[in-house]
Amino acid sequence: xxxxxxxxxxxxxxxxxxxxxxxxxxxxxxxxxxxxxxxxxxxxxxxxxxxxxxxxxxxxxxxxxxxxxxxxxxxxxxxxxxxxxxxxxxxxxxxxxxxxxxxxxxxxxxxxxxxxxxxxxxxxxxxxxxxxxxxxxxxxxxxxxxxxxxxxxxxxxxxxxxxxxxxxxxxxxxxxxxxxxxxxxxxxxxxxxxxxxxxxxxxxxxxxxxxxxxxxxxxxxxxxxxxxxxxxxxxxxxxxxxxxxxxxxxxxxxxxxxxxxxxxxxxxxxxxxxxxxxxxxxxxxxxxxxxxxxxxxxxxxxxxxxxxxxxxxxxxxxxxxxxxxxxxxxxxxxxxxxxxxxxxxxxxxxxxxxxxxxxxxxxxxxxxxxxxxxxxxxxxxxxxxxxxxxxxxxxxxxxxxxxxxxxxxxxxxxxxxxxxxxxxxxxxxxxxxxxxxxxxxx
Numbered sequence: 001x002x003x004x005x006x007x008x009x010x011x012x013x014x015x016x017x018x019x020x021x022x023x024x025x026x027x028x029x030x031x032x033x034x035x036x037x038x039x040x041x042x043x044x045x046x047x048x049x050x051x052x053x054x055x056x057x058x059x060x061x062x063x064x065x066x067x068x069x070x071x072x073x074x075x076x077x078x079x080x081x082x083x084x085x086x087x088x089x090x091x092x093x094x095x096x097x098x099x100x101x102x103x104x105x106x107x108x109x110x111x112x113x114x115x116x117x118x119x120x121x122x123x124x125x126x127x128x129x130x131x132x133x134x135x136x137x138x139x140x141x142x143x144x145x146x147x148x149x150x151x152x153x154x155x156x157x158x159x160x161x162x163x164x165x166x167x168x169x170x171x172x173x174x175x176x177x178x179x180x181x182x183x184x185x186x187x188x189x190x191x192x193x194x195x196x197x198x199x200x201x202x203x204x205x206x207x208x209x210x211x212x213x214x215x216x217x218x219x220x221x222x223x224x225x226x227x228x229x230x231x232x233x234x235x236x237x238x239x240x241x242x243x244x245x246x247x248x249x250x251x252x253x254x255x256x257x258x259x260x261x262x263x264x265x266x267x268x269x270x271x272x273x274x275x276x277x278x279x280x281x282x283x284x285x286x287x288x289x290x291x292x293x294x295x296x297x298x299x300x301x302x303x304x305x306x307x308x309x310x311x312x313x314x315x316x317x318x319x320x321x322x323x324x325x326x327x328x329x330x331x332x333x334x335x336x337x338x339x340x341x342x343x344x345x346x347x348x349x350x351x352x353x354x355x356x357x358x359x360x361x362x363x364x365x366x367x368x369x370x371x372x373x374x375x376x377x378x379x380x381x382x383x384x385x386x387x388x389x390x391x392x393x394x395x396x397x398x399x400x401x402x403x404x405x406x407x408x409x410x411x412x413x414x415x416x417x418x419x420x421x422x423x424x425x426x427x428x429x430x431x432x433x434x435x436x437x438x439x440x441x442x
Contacts, residue, residue: 027056030107034064034116035087042097042124042155048081048089049105049116057109059083064090065115066103074106074113097155097209098125127154129206133163133215134188137423141196141223147180147188148204148215156208158182163189164214165202173205173212194222219407221426235376238264240441242272242328250441251376253342261341264441266331267378269313269401273298275325281316287390291432296320299434301383302392311363312382312395315434318412321402322431327439334440336405336413343415343424354422365396370422377438379417385434400435 031053039046051059065078079090095101101123105116130152138145146163162178164171178189194200200222204215238250249267274280284290284297296319301308320326321333334342343352354370356377361368363380373379383395394400396419403413407428414435416425429435 025056027109027111029112029114030055030059030085030109032062032105032107032114032116034103034105034119035089037103037119037121040121040123042126043093043095045092045095045101045121045123046089047092047103047105047119048087049107050087051085051107054085054107055109055111055114057111059085059107059109061108061113062088062106064092064103064105066092066101068099068101070102070120071118072102072104073115078106095123097123099123124155126156126208126210128210128213129154129156129158129184129208131161131204131206131213131215133202133204133218134186136191136202136218136220139220139222139423142192142194144191144194144200144202144220144222145188146191146202146204146218147186148206149186150184150206153184153206154208154210154213156210158184158206158208160207160212161187161205163191163202163204165191165200167198167200169201170214170217171201171203172214173207177205196222198222219428237267237376240266240328240331240439242270243274243276243278244272246271249378251378253375253377263338263342265334265342265377266439267376269380269382270316270326270437270439271309271313272326272328273314275323276327276329277325281320281326290317290385290390290434291388293317293432294319296323297434299385301385301395308382308395312380313436315382315385316402316437317434318402318429318431321404321412321437324404326437330442331439332442333402333404334438336403338440339403339413339415339426352422353417353424356424357417363396365419368419380436381417381419382436387430387432400429400433401438402435 030051032049032051035048037045037047047064063079063081065072065074065076067076081088081090102120104118107114129150131148131150134147136144136146159182162180164173164175164177166175180187180189201217201219203217205212239247240250241247250264251267252264254262282297284299285303298314298316354372355374356379357371358378359371359373379399381396381399384400385392398418401415405413407413411428411430413428
């Protein structure tokens with residue numbers, strides 16, 4: 001009997017413990033959702049998740065996992081973004097441009113790992129590179145130098161770069177090319193195998209996985225390869241008077257660029273306000289009016305006639321040049337070929353610019369390299385008026401002179417000299433630029 005009572009008492013004591021133990025709730029896997037993807041670039045993105053329930057056990061790891069095939073797991077790429085419940089942010093890097101990725105948030109506790117909903121996104125595509133073409137220098141009858149500057153790789157590695165050139169506009173890599181390394185930044189290109197007295201067009205190029213892009217086009221002409229010029233032992237100046245009564249010095253220059261020729265040039269920049277028939281040339285002072293012109297006009301640098309007229313002359317747009325009435329009777333605007341006769345086929349002779357420039361730094365900025373004025377041309381740096389904004393620039397540093405020869409329907413050839421250089425540069429400028437004028441005798 002006593003034994004039976006003891007057994008009953010033991011059962012009464014342990015039964016509540018057994019009951020409580022059997023009713024205790026077991027932990028489960030966490031609850032987690034995946035955040036939307038933002039800040040997508042070619043190689044990175046931002047996302048994350050929100051652990052809304054820990055499943056009754058501590059969250060020991062959380063983050064996102066991703067792949068390119070779908071249903072990503074921890075065995076794929078992943079981030080580790082702390083512990084615990086709540087929202088978290090994940091940053092994805094080293095992605096591939098133009099690729100679709102699949103992503104899930106995850107959260108881990110002692111029971112296991114739970115995954116959020118799957119989200120997909122596509123990284124940005126690689127774009128074409130952005131670059132510019134360098135000025136063409138060191139031109140001879142058969143060679144020249146140029147290059148480029150790649151300022152943006154478009155998100156892809158630059159695998160090839162250089163310049164391409166042809167005798168027709170808009171050359172491509174299907175034409176003549178140089179190969180000048182890889183990567184962004186500036187590079188130099190040496191152009192060879194050219195033909196004397198020929199006009200070429202050159203563009204820099206850069207290639208990435210998106211394709212090949214090109215810089216701006218620059219045109220240049222090779223030299224004749226002949227001797228440049230023969231000068232008189234002493235410079236003897238003459239005179240010519242325009243319709244306004246302005247008196248200009250003139251100079252006879254004898255050249256030998258393939259065949260001996262004698263030219264008589266004004267040794268000062270034109271400053272007439274009237275055509276040679278006595279009619280007025282429109283004076284344009286307002287910038288907006290200047291930029292919208294498709295008719296003749298002239299101006300004084302900085303609209304300051306008193307300071308600049310007698311030294312630098314006026315600036316004329318090419319519409320005024322094209323009237324054929326700017327120069328005094330018996331004189332005319334020089335054609336591109338007449339400029340070639342003076343300075344060689346292009347004017348890119350190695351020292352010719354110095355032979356044309358006024359000496360010293362009274363009007364030219366220092367250092368006025370190579371200036372000897374052996375020709376008596378007495379070039380001065382009158383600057384220009386810009387075609388698209390109407391402002392003035394480069395006085396003291398550069399002189400620009402029109403030719404009467406069109407380069408295209410909207411531009412014409414000109415010649416340029418700078419304080420830093422000894423070349424006579426040839427470019428085609430928009431007809432709305434304001435440049436200096438030198439007349440040549442008929």
